[in-house]
Amino acid sequence: MNQLLSLPAKIELRHVTHLYVTTSRAFMAVRDINLRVEEGEFICLVGPSGCGKTTLLSLIAGLEKPTAGKILIEGRPVEGTSRQVGYMLQQDFLFNWRTIEENIFLGLDIQGIRNRETEAYALHLLEEMELADVRKAYPSQLSGGMRQRVALVRTLACQPDILLLDEPFSALDYQTKLKLEDLIFSALRRHKKTAVLVTHDLSESIAMGDRVYILARNPGRISSEVVVPAAIREALPFDARNHPGFHELFHQVWKEMEVVSDAAK
Ligand code: ADP
Ligand code: MG
Numbered sequence: 001m002n003q004l005l006s007l008p009a010k011i012e013l014r015h016v017t018h019l020y021v022t023t024s025r026a027f028m029a030v031r032d033i034n035l036r037v038e039e040g041e042f043i044c045l046v047g048p049s050g051c052g053k054t055t056l057l058s059l060i061a062g063l064e065k066p067t068a069g070k071i072l073i074e075g076r077p078v079e080g081t082s083r084q085v086g087y088m089l090q091q092d093f094l095f096n097w098r099t100i101e102e103n104i105f106l107g108l109d110i111q112g113i114r115n116r117e118t119e120a121y122a123l124h125l126l127e128e129m130e131l132a133d134v135r136k137a138y139p140s141q142l143s144g145g146m147r148q149r150v151a152l153v154r155t156l157a158c159q160p161d162i163l164l165l166d167e168p169f170s171a172l173d174y175q176t177k178l179k180l181e182d183l184i185f186s187a188l189r190r191h192k193k194t195a196v197l198v199t200h201d202l203s204e205s206i207a208m209g210d211r212v213y214i215l216a217r218n219p220g221r222i223s224s225e226v227v228v229p230a231a232i233r234e235a236l237p238f239d240a241r242n243h244p245g246f247h248e249l250f251h252q253v254w255k256e257m258e259v260v261s262d263a264a265k
Contacts, residue, residue: 008075010194011037011060011162016069017219018055029055030220033069035213039161042188042195044209046202046253048261052220053198057164060196061087073162083111086160090167092151094139100126100150101135107158122157128187129153145176152184156191163188165197169204181208181237202253206246207237212253216260224256 013035020027030052037043045053058064059071062081071078073085094103104122108114126132129149139147148168155163168184169177185208188195199205205212206226210233216223228249232240240246 008072009036010039010041010074011035011196012070012072012075013056013060014070014072016056016059016066016071018052018059018064019067028219030059033220033222035222037194037196039194040192042185042197042208042210044205044212045196045198045215046200046205046212046257047215047220047223048217048257050220051215051217051260053215054166055220057087057166057196057198060162061085061164063087083113083158084160085162085164086155086158087164088151088155088166088168090170092139092147094147094150094154096139099136099138100131100142103139103150104154104157107154111158113158118157121159122153125153125156126150129183143176144172145180148172148180149183152187156187161193163193163195165195167198167200170200177204178238185237202257203241203246203250204237206232206249206253207240209233214253214256214260223260226253226256 013033016030016033017028018030020029033056045056047053055064059066060078062078062085095106098106104126105114105119108118108122123135126135129152131146131149131153134142134146139150142150169180172180181204197208206228209228211228212226213222214224214226215221226249229245232243232246232249235243
């Protein structure tokens with residue numbers, strides 16, 4: 001038997017249900033979600049808008065507390081946000097009046113861990129993301145793809161071991177997005193991060209993920225799981241798209257999406 005099975009998962013959701021309650025109504029955003037993500041895995045969530053993808057990330061990040069069920073990280077219940085979990089959004093939230101360097105140190109300031117060593121690490125990441133040249137520049141001088149890389153460096157600088165990515169590439173043009181996918185994919189691998197990526201792009205989910213979860217809505221729930229074969233999983237996202245088995249897998253995920261989209265009508 002695989003020994004991993006007896007260890008607590010890196011992230012585990014057990015029968016997670018979440019309701020948003022307003023003064024006039026209660027809305028069930030997700031219902032009875034069960035999910036296990038092992039250390040170092042890359043998981044993708046896809047599904048129609050409103051199926052609860054962002055809600056799931058907010059719950060894992062500890063920004064929301066589930067109405068029912070449990071969320072465990074390494075077997076311990078999530079109680080609020082923690083340094084262990086980094087969250088990156090579609091919008092980069094860089095501060096335009098701060099230089100790139102000051103932007104990437106911001107997370108360190110907020111966490112109260114800014115010192116010579118952590119600064120040096122952040123600058124090393126900046127170099128890894130091919131951004132060393134723009135250290136003293138301002139965000140407005142950078143392209144969208146560069147800004148997203150800065151946002152990633154800022155997130156990684158705090159050394160989280162789990163990364164939550166909410167459509168981080170969706171505002172970028174296609175070519176930039178493909179390049180960034182490869183760069184981020186290899187960085188997360190190299191640093192042995194566990195990642196959950198939300199995306200609209202089905203081919204991106206297959207190219208980047210070890211497993212793809214297709215969610216249905218009203219209420220948000222897992223409709224199916226597609227396991228990406230090793231050959232595609234191990235290739236860089238750009239190469240994965242050219243793998244002989246890729247098209248067939250895309251078709252499978254596409255069909256699963258049609259099921260959940262029809263169900264939402
Ligand atoms: P997705 O990211 O898949 O588009 P969300 O997690 O953002 O979905 O939202 C799931 C559902 O919960 C949607 O119907 C949305 O309108 C609702 N919702 C999300 N956030 C809130 C909130 N803060 N208050 C009330 N309803 C919300
Ligand atoms: Mg969302």
